[in-house]
Every structure is written in structure tokens, then in C-alpha cells.
Amino acid sequence: MAIRYIITLFILLSLGAQAQTSYLVMSSTESSIDESIDLSDLRDIYLGNRIFWRNGDRIFPAHTTAKSNNITLFLKKVLYMSPRKYNKYWRRRLFSGKGHPPKELENDKNIIDYVKKTEGAIGLISQVPSTMDAGLFYFAPDNDGYGLKQIK
Numbered sequence: 640m641a642i643r644y645i646i647t648l649f650i651l652l653s654l655g656a657q658a659q660t661s662y663l664v665m666s667s668t669e670s671s672i673d674e675s676i677d678l679s680d681l682r683d684i685y686l687g688n689r690i691f692w693r694n695g696d697r698i699f700p701a702h703t704t705a706k707s708n709n710i711t712l713f714l715k716k717v718l719y720m721s722p723r724k725y726n727k728y729w730r731r732r733l734f735s736g737k738g739h740p741p742k743e744l745e746n747d748k749n750i751i752d753y754v755k756k757t758e759g760a761i762g763l764i765s766q767v768p769s770t771m772d773a774g775l776f777y778f779a780p781d782n783d784g785y786g787l788k789q790i791k
Contacts, residue, residue, distance in 0.1 A: 664778040664787060666761045667754045676778070677786045678717050684761065685718060686728070687738035692759060700741035701753050701762040709765035751775070 664681065683689035684700050692698055702710050706722075714720045720728065729740035744750050750762040754775060767777050767790055778787040 663764050663767060663790070664761060665751070665754055665764055666776045666778075667758060667774060678780065681787075682717055685713075685741055687732060687740070690738070696759040699757050699760040701744055701750050701760060702741055703747065703750065703763065703765070704743055704745060707765070710763060713763055 664676075680689065684698055685702070690698055702713070704710070711722055714722055714725050718725060732738045733740060742753065744753060744762075747764040747766070747768070750764050751768065751772070754760040754762045755772060771777060777790040779790055780786075781788040
């Protein structure tokens with residue numbers, strides 16, 4: 640019985656560690672590098688409460704479809720929402736004229752292409768690509784879970 644408990648605890652801890660780093664953020668602009676970004680900033684960006692970088696450039700957020708594990712985890716860990724609640728939130732904001740939801744694309748490749756083409760864009764991807772583009776900046780949650788660290 641005790642062994643089963645220890646194995647279950649180990650599995651849950653392992654899943655928790657993987658969940659902490661299973662989403663990445665990338666940006667096409669150095670504006671996002673020049674300022675300190677933490678997960679509360681991402682929350683504000685993806686809920687439409689923050690639409691400009693500190694230098695005045697517009698922020699263009701994007702993420703994969705709500706069916707992907709990556710965005711589901713991001714919604715749960717950062718926005719404290721389920722995909723259903725997130726979609727309902729954005730429908731309400733959209734129809735009341737209080738903003739536009741982040742661009743929703745099919746996969747990481749489409750997100751990367753969008754961020755490359757759009758100045759000020761920021762996107763959520765599930766993993767760092769094998770070849771990182773020179774003009775893009777990649778981030779992952781840091782060890783304490785509140786900030787972001789740049790991946791080089």
C-alpha cells in the first residue's frame with residue numbers, strides 16, 4: 640500500500656514539473672525583452688487588458704486552437720480558466736466591443752510564421768523548434784513559476 644502511494648506521489652510530482660515548462664512564449668520584438676515580463680503580464684495580454692508594449696508598440700497575441708494540450712495548460716496555469724470559460728470570456732468581450740481575442744492558429748509552425756511576419760506579435764508554442772529563427776525570442780516559465788526566462 641505504501642509503495643503504491645509513493646509511486647502515485649512520484650508520478651504526480653513528475654507531471655507537475657512537466658506542466659510547469661510545457662508552454663513557451665515567443666516574441667518578434669525586442670520590446671518584450673527590454674521590459675520585465677512575468678506570467679501576470681501574459682495574463683493581461685491574453686485577456687486583452689494589456690494591448691501595448693511599454694514602448695507604445697501594439698501587442699498582437701496568438702495561440703494554438705483551444706483543443707491543444709499546450710493552450711489548455713496555459714489557460715489553466717496562467718489564466719486560471721478552462722477553454723470553455725476562456726471562449727465565453729472572449730465572446731462576451733467581443734460582443735460588448737471591449738476588444739478582440741488573440742489570433743488562434745492551428746499549430747506551432749503557423750504561430751512561428753505569424754510572429755515572424757507581425758511586428759509586436761507574441762505567441763504560445765508547445766516546444767522550441769529545432770532551428771530557432773534569428774529574429775525571434777523564446778521564453779519559458781522560470782523555476783519559481785512567476786517569471787519568464789529567455790531560451791537561447
